[in-house]
Amino acid sequence: MYNLLLDTDSYKASHWLQYPPGTDSMFSYAESRGGRYPATVFFGLQYILKTYLSQPLEQWMVDEAQAFYQAHGVPFNAEGFTDIVQRLDGRLPVRIRAVPEGSVVPVHNVLMTVESTDPKSFWLVSWLETMLLRVWYPTTVATQSYYIRQLIYDYLVKTADQPDEEIDFKLHDFGARGVSSCESSGIGGMANLVNFKGSDTVQGVLYANRYYNCPMAGFSIPAAEHSTMTAWGRSREVDAYQNMLQRFAQPGKTVAVVSDSYDIWGAIANLWGQKLRQQVIDSGATVVIRPDSGDPKTVVMRCLHLLEDAFGTVKNTKGYKVLQHVRLIQGDGMNPQSIADVLDAMMQQGFSASNVAFGMGGALLQRVDRDTQRFAYKCSSINIDGDATPVFKDPATDPGKRSKAGRLDLIIDKTGYCTVALEGQAQHDQSVLATVYENGTLLKEYDFEAVRATALKT
Missing domain, CATH: 3.20.20.70 (Aldolase class I)
Structure with a gap:
C-alpha cells in the first residue's frame, strides 16, 4: 500500500529539526524558471491529489516509516506525524492553491502555492515537495504538445x-x-x-x-x-x-x-x-x-x-x-x-x-525532464513566533536560481499574468489561483473537456 511518509527525499526526514525556533507557518510555491518554451500548460495536479493526497495518514504509515528511517540512518518525526494522525484524523493540514488546469502561463510565474494551516506541523509543506513537484512531468508533456499543435x-x-x-x-x-x-x-x-x-x-x-x-x-x-x-x-x-x-x-x-x-x-x-x-x-x-x-x-x-x-x-x-x-x-x-x-x-x-x-x-x-522547463518548488515565507518573514535564495554562482520572496499570488493585469507578493492578505482580490485542496479534502475538480478548453482558447 502507498505510504506518503516514504514518498519523499531522505534528507527531508531530518528537516523538522533544522528550522528556527518558534517557526509556526510555512509557505512555498512552484514555478517554471524558464526553459525550452516561453510558457507552460499547467496540468496534472488533480491526478496527484486524487492519487496520493486523498488518503488520510494512518498509524501504520508512521510505524513503517519510523522503522525504515531508523535503519536508513536519518531521524524521523514520528511524534509529529502521530499527532496529525490522532489530533487531525490523519488529514494533512495544508492548503494548495493553483492556476486552473490547462492554463497557459508564461514562465517565471507562480503556478501553485502550498501553505501550512496548523502551527505544529508547518514542516509538512516542505515534506510534500518531492511528491508535488512531479507535476513538472504532465505539465512539460502538455506544454511540448501544445507548441507542436501550434506548429x-x-x-x-x-x-x-x-x-x-x-x-x-x-x-x-x-x-x-x-x-x-x-x-x-x-x-x-x-x-x-x-x-x-x-x-x-x-x-x-x-x-x-x-x-x-x-x-x-x-x-x-x-x-x-x-x-x-x-x-x-x-x-x-x-x-x-x-x-x-x-x-x-x-x-x-x-x-x-x-x-x-x-x-x-x-x-x-x-x-x-x-x-x-x-x-x-x-x-x-x-x-x-x-x-x-x-x-x-x-x-x-x-x-x-x-x-x-x-x-x-x-x-x-x-x-x-x-x-x-x-x-x-x-x-x-x-x-x-x-x-x-x-x-x-x-x-x-x-x-x-x-x-x-x-x-x-x-x-x-520520455525525452523531457524537470530541467526542460526548469521547474522548482521553493519556500518563500515563514512565520516565526507569529511574525511573517519573507525568505529566498540568491546564489552568486547562478542568478537564474534566485527565488521569489513573500506570500505570493498570481493575477492578470493589463500586461497579462503577473506574480505579486501579498501584504497581509490571505489572497489577492484579483487572484487567478483556486484553492484545490485544504486539510485533507479535494475542494475543486476539473473535467477534461474544461482543461482542453482552457488550454486551447489561447
Whole structure:
C-alpha cells in the first residue's frame, strides 16, 4: 500500500529539526524558471491529489516509516506525524492553491502555492515537495504538445481548407512502450491528450477518463504493425495489404498500414499504386500509408510524390495539393524540429499539411525532464513566533536560481499574468489561483473537456 511518509527525499526526514525556533507557518510555491518554451500548460495536479493526497495518514504509515528511517540512518518525526494522525484524523493540514488546469502561463510565474494551516506541523509543506513537484512531468508533456499543435496548426492555416477540423488528430501518441513505467504512460499520455485526441497509449486515455471525468478522451483506428505484415512473407506482401483492406477498409473509415517492411518505394508504386489501387478507391475508406524508417523529410516527400502519381491530387482553395483516397502518417524520428522540417518541405513543394499526420513516441513522453522547463518548488515565507518573514535564495554562482520572496499570488493585469507578493492578505482580490485542496479534502475538480478548453482558447 502507498505510504506518503516514504514518498519523499531522505534528507527531508531530518528537516523538522533544522528550522528556527518558534517557526509556526510555512509557505512555498512552484514555478517554471524558464526553459525550452516561453510558457507552460499547467496540468496534472488533480491526478496527484486524487492519487496520493486523498488518503488520510494512518498509524501504520508512521510505524513503517519510523522503522525504515531508523535503519536508513536519518531521524524521523514520528511524534509529529502521530499527532496529525490522532489530533487531525490523519488529514494533512495544508492548503494548495493553483492556476486552473490547462492554463497557459508564461514562465517565471507562480503556478501553485502550498501553505501550512496548523502551527505544529508547518514542516509538512516542505515534506510534500518531492511528491508535488512531479507535476513538472504532465505539465512539460502538455506544454511540448501544445507548441507542436501550434506548429502544425500554423501550416494547416497556410495550406489546408479546414484547419480547425483537422488539427485534433494531427499528432498521434505512440509513446507507451518508450516510457519508464505504466504510470508514466498514463500521466504522459493523458497530458498529451490535452492538445490532441489521437492516441495508442491506452493508459493515457484511461487516466484522462478516470481522473478528469471524461467519457472518452482519445481515439484510435485499426492499424498494422510489422509483425502482421511480415508474417505473410515477402512474396505475399500484397496479400497482407489486401487483408487489411478486406478487414477494415469501409466507406468513411480510416485504416493505417505500415508499408516499409521491405521496399517502401515498390510497395507504393507497384502494390498500393497498381495492384490494389482500384480496391482502395472502391472501398470508400481513407488508407493511411505508414513509412517507418529513413530520413523523415526525404521519405515523406518521396512517398507523397509516389502516392500522387498513383492516386492523384486535387488543389484546395489555397492552391495546395491534397491526395485522393490516401494519406501518410510519419511516426519514426519525430520531434518538434523534424515535424517542422517535414511540414516546411511539403509546403515548399506544393503539398497541403492535410496529407500527413505525425506519430511521436519517446520524444513525446520520455525525452523531457524537470530541467526542460526548469521547474522548482521553493519556500518563500515563514512565520516565526507569529511574525511573517519573507525568505529566498540568491546564489552568486547562478542568478537564474534566485527565488521569489513573500506570500505570493498570481493575477492578470493589463500586461497579462503577473506574480505579486501579498501584504497581509490571505489572497489577492484579483487572484487567478483556486484553492484545490485544504486539510485533507479535494475542494475543486476539473473535467477534461474544461482543461482542453482552457488550454486551447489561447
